[in-house]
Amino acid sequence: MNIWIAIAVTAVGCYAVKLIGLLIPAGVLERPLVQRLAALLPVALLAALTAQQTFADGRVLVLDAKAVGLAAAAVALLLRAPFLLVVAAAVLVTAGVRAMTG
Amino acid sequence: MAVGLSGFAFGVTSAGSGLTVLQTCALSLLVFTGASQFALVGALAGGGNPFTAAAGAFFLGVRNAFYGLRLSQLLALPRAVRPFAAQWVIDETTAVALAQPTRRSVRIGFTVTGLSLYVLWNLTTLLGALGAEAIGDTDAWGLDAAGPAVFLALLAPMLRTTLERAVAGLAVLLGLGLLPVLPAGVPVLAAALAAPFALWADGRRRTRAQAADEPDTAEEKS
Numbered sequence: 207m208n209i210w211i212a213i214a215v216t217a218v219g220c221y222a223v224k225l226i227g228l229l230i231p232a233g234v235l236e237r238p239l240v241q242r243l244a245a246l247l248p249v250a251l252l253a254a255l256t257a258q259q260t261f262a263d264g265r266v267l268v269l270d271a272k273a274v275g276l277a278a279a280a281v282a283l284l285l286r287a288p289f290l291l292v293v294a295a296a297v298l299v300t301a302g303v304r305a306m307t308g
Numbered sequence: 309m310a311v312g313l314s315g316f317a318f319g320v321t322s323a324g325s326g327l328t329v330l331q332t333c334a335l336s337l338l339v340f341t342g343a344s345q346f347a348l349v350g351a352l353a354g355g356g357n358p359f360t361a362a363a364g365a366f367f368l369g370v371r372n373a374f375y376g377l378r379l380s381q382l383l384a385l386p387r388a389v390r391p392f393a394a395q396w397v398i399d400e401t402t403a404v405a406l407a408q409p410t411r412r413s414v415r416i417g418f419t420v421t422g423l424s425l426y427v428l429w430n431l432t433t434l435l436g437a438l439g440a441e442a443i444g445d446t447d448a449w450g451l452d453a454a455g456p457a458v459f460l461a462l463l464a465p466m467l468r469t470t471l472e473r474a475v476a477g478l479a480v481l482l483g484l485g486l487l488p489v490l491p492a493g494v495p496v497l498a499a500a501l502a503a504p505f506a507l508w509a510d511g512r513r514r515t516r517a518q519a520a521d522e523p524d525t526a527e528e529k530s
Contacts, residue, residue, distance in 0.1 A: 209331055212358035216348050217338035219362060220369035224341075225394040227376015228385070235377050239507070244374050245466075246475050246503035251368050252343065252463040253476035254483030254499030259350050259456040265488055275453040276460060283464045289310040293317060296457030301450030
């Protein structure tokens with residue numbers, strides 16, 4: 207039930223922000239500070255989410271095969287690999303390390 | 309292609325996080341903005357309560373309002389049509405629409421991209437969720453690394469300036485450091501505070517640099 211509540215709240219919220227952008231008059235969100243904050247918010251959230259989903263198991267910090275997989279993804283990104291390869295590198299290396307360390 | 313793979317990765321991640329196929333597909337149909345969906349299932353898998361989990365997903369979706377603002381001027385849609393177009397206001401449709409030379413091609417570009425991505429995203433989500441159920445233990449295949457890898461791939465092109473890197477670094481420290489002490493889902497929201505904090509610190513640094521450049525005017529003011 208909790209999951210359905212989360213889905214409903216997210217769906218309504220995400221739809222609302224999409225619609226707001228189309229409906230409100232230009233100018234309201236055009237202030238430089240608002241624009242800069244809007245550009246930085248995803249940076250902060252994505253960085254925190256990447257770190258948590260890599261190094262957290264529940265509420266405990268761990269260093270396991272996933273960290274190696276994400277390191278591979280980072281290398282792929284530095285080499286300007288396409289999106290497909292970046293995700294594939296993370297998945298394959300993680301699976302490989304798990305298979306080896308058993 | 310990239311969207312198809314993300315959709316598949318989302319389906320797998322979501323099913324691996326304990327959501328049913330129906331819940332997974334409902335998310336892709338109703339939310340239709342990838343980063344928010346990944347964030348939500350990640351937060352739910354971490355044991356977060358539904359509202360903190362949804363809040364993280366919501367803040368990631370806020371950028372779509374700014375896309376809508378740009379698109380609204382380019383598309384110039386009648387007000388009655390806007391609620392129907394809104395669901396397709398995402399990263400990819402905005403990128404395509406902004407690249408078009410005329411209003412006609414903006415509208416066509418937005419509609420074609422929106423429709424094809426919506427169909428592709430939902431089909432691949434379904435395939436991913438069914439695939440995950442068939443495989444069983446998705447972790448053994450390393451598929452739990454797909455979610456964070458998608459985040460990393462979305463994040464990387466955003467890290468152009470020192471300010472952006474500082475925000476990312478601070479957010480990582482907050483997100484991990486607060487994890488053991490705050491309820492699940494809350495540390496991500498706390499990490500979002502890195503953005504306004506960095507803007508505030510940057511503003512102060514600039515003011516001070518200006519004052520140092522013009523000592524005379526600074527003295528006059530004080």
